[in-house]
Amino acid sequence: MSDFKGLTEAVIKGDIQTAVAETQTALDAGANLQDILDKGLIAAMDQVGEKFSTGQMFVPQMLRSAKTMQECMKLIKPLFQEDELATKGKVVIGTVRQDLHDIGKNLVAMMMEGAGFAITDLGVDVSPKDFTQKAQEVGADIVAMSALLSTTMPAMRETIEALQEAGIRDKVKVMIGGAPVTENFASEIKADSYAPDAGSAVIAAKKLLSIS
Amino acid sequence: MPMRLPPYRPLSPEDVRKIDQTSRRILERVGIRILEQSHLNILKAAGAIIDQSDQKVRFEAAWLDEILARAPSQFILYSRDGKNDVHLGKGKVYFANGGRVFRILDMGTGGYRLTMLRDVAHTATLVHCLDNISLYIIACQAHDLQPQHYHLNDFYHALNHTTKHVMGGCDSREGAEQMWELSVFIAGEEEELREKPFVSVITNPISPLTIDGNTLDILSFCCSKSIPVTCAPAPISGATAPATLAGTLCQMHAEALAGVAICQVFSPGAKVLYGAVPTTMDLRHMEYTMSSVEMAIMNGAAVQLAMIYDFPIYASGGVTEAKRPDIQSGCEKTFSNLMVAMNGADLIHLAAGMLDSGNSISYEQYVIDNEIIGMINRILSGISVNEGTLGFGVIEKVGPGGNYVMEDHTIEYMKEEFFYPDLSVRCNFDIWEERGRPSMLSRANDLVDEILDDGREGLLDTDLILEIKKKFPGIQNL
């Protein structure tokens, strides 16, 4: 079977049920794994990216397509060798201590997940200690913090200090964002990266880990 | 001039009923998540249904009605000098500025900077001097203050720069207590403040359908002291609420009713405003959009929803995504302020000063918005039709071909019939050139300088100021 039209269409539509069924059919028919991935799923996501950048698709649709692709990947992943299909990177994300705003953080998490990162979302009001412990526990590549209150921004600095104290600062990259956060602030507290919105957060994360 | 019948209603009576019923179903079946056991216990003791496993409180219809019936349909947000009392629930529309931004567009430098304590004082002075803004909301974060005496300071400097009612958010119960102790001291007696509260407190649930324990601590403290409050939901269509206006309204109405109900459990008869801050997301790129035209429609509809229960409403209008006072800010602000006002909201907050999706303010925007609100007030007062205004007598007297410039009738009516703007440029072209080509913005800038140069500081009595500073050493000077 060389035609993945049904699969690509389902991914573009964000129709999880159909896409998963199409993937299963392809597998059952003995299709080449790399083909399902390249000509089916990735080809679909390329079209999604194209449609998004020309304004034909909106963010919720794009996120749905990414989610659909992930569900299909669940079927394919176990069949690949361990190192053939590494995830892009492990990200521990949360809104900093005493801050309850989570809409922006959730968007960043969704977009990163859609782009293939493995996300551990700690939610809101996350203490420096919790960020650090979780980062150690999962072996995070990136610690991503969001703050929406100018008054909770200092918790970002404290979290970086906590990572330092735990001896893992050089093992993780730190990314920050949120309406009052600025590029200047990021360099002031020695974060590795700042992103002004969810789309650029994905680009920044890829850059941090030198992946395309 | 008295307000006439509101001329625009986004919802039909049938729509209102359907939304209300859906909200009540949400409260009964889905419930509100409350993240603090002690509050769940209080609600349980009062008769609410508690789902212990997922920390949810549910409101059975008959119980909800019984609790809501305790809420007052009218009360007053007092000014300190009695000149600007805000009479809620009397069919009059009042406007307030917006609160707690972190950034200001500084026209002196043309750039943005973090807000400071002096900006609290200056914005309070502006509101004090601007006739169409009826009460002051603590406008910004004072980044030069330490957290421990935060609300002692922002309320003190606000109260020292305006005699109008002062409303503000408090970060914690301790913060609310500081604010209350200061206010009692200024009032003279606790009873005095209880009778005529000149301060009030803003809180918010977390949409969808969640209320934080800290928020409930603040509410329960304020209600016990008879300090008016609101617990105003801020659902965002397409992000934290359904991507339909009706769906967002159903969820918002449920959250707002829950806020009112919980306050009535804390203190029966508590002075609480039904709150509404529904906004939207631009789903093309997920840009938060506070000032969409749908926001204006939903806030208008929220007034209709509050009215079914006869609760005074704290609604929203006057926001913009624009980063400077410009064409976009002018039209976005006008749409929402006008629409919400035409629906008869008791209090429209965010109505003045805001820029940049609620993240920034500018002093100039305060005076510009004051003028927009002046025009809206003029629209609300409508066309007065009576024997005198019909003017048959003067029409007969002037007759065909004459003019009305010097007539008694003109002189009698000219002041009250028309709204006279301070900022709009109405001079002719040549004069405009002669005056250096002013614009609404340049004139706003001049007016701000004039008001702030006058420096109406020290509205509290000098002796009182000294006593306050002795009693509250945490107060910082400007």
Ligand code: B1M
């Ligand atoms: C890791 O790398 C990255 C990279 C990029 C990252 C990133 C991380 N994180 C974010 N980004 C970036 O990407 C995202 C997507 O493009 C973007 O995320 P954003 O989060 O910026 O954008 C979101 C998609 C949409 N934006 C939002 O969701 C925030 C909108 C505004 C209006 C806002 C909301 C909605 C709320 N609030 Co709050 N609130 C305001 C906000 C004003 C504003 N316009 O930002 C702000 C932030 N709030 C404020 C305040 C004061 C408060 N709020 C409070 C509460 C709330 C609600 C619960 C009502 C609600 C939050 C609901 C929720 N689930 O999050 C209270 C505090 C609660 C607490 N302890 O945290 C309270 C204190 C209110 C009170 N009662 O006094 C102000 C902050 C002032 C300051 N000092 O900084 C405020 C500017 C509004 C205002 N003028 O009052 C980018 O910033």
